Amino acid sequence: MRDNIKLLAKKYGTPLFVIDLDKLEETFLKFKKAFPNSIIAYSYKTNFHPEILKALKRLGAFAEIISNQELYFTEKIGVDNNKIIFNGLGRTNKEFIESTQKNLFSININSIDELEKISSISRRLRKVVKIGLRIDPEINLHHKKSFSNSKFGIKRRDYKKAEKIIKNNRYLRLKILHSHIGTNSITPNNYVENFKALDNLAKNQITYLDLGGGFASESILNENSKSILDFGRAINKANKNRYNLIFEPGRYLIEDSCYCVTRILSIYNNWIILDLAGNFLIPLVNANYRIKTKKGKYKYNFAGNLCFAADIIQKKVYSVKLNEGELIRIDNVGAYTFSLRNNMAFPDPTIIIKRNNKYKLYKQKQTPLEIFNNIT
Ligand SMILES: Cc1ncc(COP(=O)(O)O)c(C=O)c1O
Structure with missing residues (x-):
């Protein structure tokens, strides 16, 4: 059964990192x-x-x-x-x-x-x-x-x-x-x-x-x-x-066992900017992030909102027309994301644990104060 990302986003906000045990x-x-x-x-x-x-x-x-x-x-x-x-x-x-x-x-x-x-x-x-x-x-x-x-x-x-x-x-x-x-x-x-x-x-x-x-x-x-x-x-x-x-x-x-729920912040030309960036979805050459949208004739590139050219999540995704504010699920995000993450400009996403088909909040998205306190 596909998880209902709308319900998850409504309850916990975005971006979410779901660990599916x-x-x-x-x-x-x-x-x-x-x-x-x-x-x-x-x-x-x-x-x-x-x-x-x-x-x-x-x-x-x-x-x-x-x-x-x-x-x-x-x-x-x-x-x-x-x-x-x-x-x-x-x-x-x-x-x-x-x-x-x-x-x-x-x-x-x-x-x-x-x-x-x-x-x-x-x-x-x-x-x-x-x-x-x-x-x-x-x-x-x-x-x-x-x-x-x-x-x-x-x-x-x-x-x-x-x-x-x-x-x-x-x-x-x-x-x-x-x-x-x-x-x-x-x-x-x-x-x-x-x-x-x-x-x-x-x-x-x-x-x-x-x-x-x-x-x-x-x-x-x-x-x-x-x-x-x-x-x-x-x-x-x-x-x-x-x-x-x-x-x-x-x-x-672990790669397939985690997914993210993100929201579209902005669309310009064929670039879609999401509310989760390369400080978490680390742009490694061997990353396999997969954007899940309904297939269609529009060719989009998906990226995060870091001012960092390598911050690209997946390019050339054929999708139906998408709009600002829509939710996007990203699969295959469990490997070398959480372990390599950093706080360049943005916090960690909210972390949700799924076990026995039930979702539980593990940790709220970090606040700027939490991050500031960690570095001082
Ligand atoms: C010695 C060793 N074993 C296992 C692994 C896990 O590799 P993978 O995540 O590709 O399965 C690594 C990763 O660098 C490693 O260095």
Whole structure:
């Protein structure tokens, strides 16, 4: 059932950011169906709204985090330490000590330098640490540039060096090889290639392969005549149950699970200016915001009201004629909006939670005083 945006706007005003936990649950179960025996670790950085984190915990998801700030969130949400995968890069000794003491499921190490740091900390604390190694798979991705020379992961040529450091330290336990190949992938074969690169190093001697996140959302996969089930079939076929697989989806789980309700402020030529801008709908190259209007012959560009040329929500949308004051729903807004938002000129929208088909006000739109108090 389509939500009645008129009722929502009447009750709460605009702009609204609706977090649909029913949709999140449906999406999580679809991902689980594609990978029934795998660990699903939600990537906190994609959207760390507490209601989302709590819902995913209830569904049994692990947490994929990259900082001690996110580690603190897991503590507040009550996630088991044994369900936390700590990725990251450039972590300090202080961060490593704190995470080592918590006995997490795994601390995934990004470089030889990080490996040396965690190695000396484990000796100093005399504490066993379960680790993973993030590998730069150095593969050519379909539609994308190769990842070689990125800041992410241990190069394959350094793998033997990493193995030696681990072998010489009785406190380090290598349980995972990990690699994440970027976001918005619509190509199962990218994951098969990634899997093969890790398999070549792991040689059936390591329990877990972690293939990261990066799956495009179900609606974007559907636009490309695909589904997450195609990824499941391709990856599970390559694996043949040899390894336990881990995935770290962010965008797939949350992008489709949030939508915005906005109002048209102004129309000039074919530009429609909405009351929600790029400080929330961050204009990233890989954003997939979708304006929902009735199809028609008018071609519009939709933008926010920031004095910032990149503040464009979606261009070339064919619609029926629209008028100032009308409501516009924007779909696919859950990923990298809430987590990257800022207060350039405008406040956060009102946040509404939908659960069991009921709507609840979570937080009113910020006031200028609230924002001013936060910066002073
Ligand atoms: C290591 C790692 N895992 C998972 C993710 C989540 O990616 P996505 O939101 O594309 O699924 C990211 C995103 O940057 C990441 O860096």
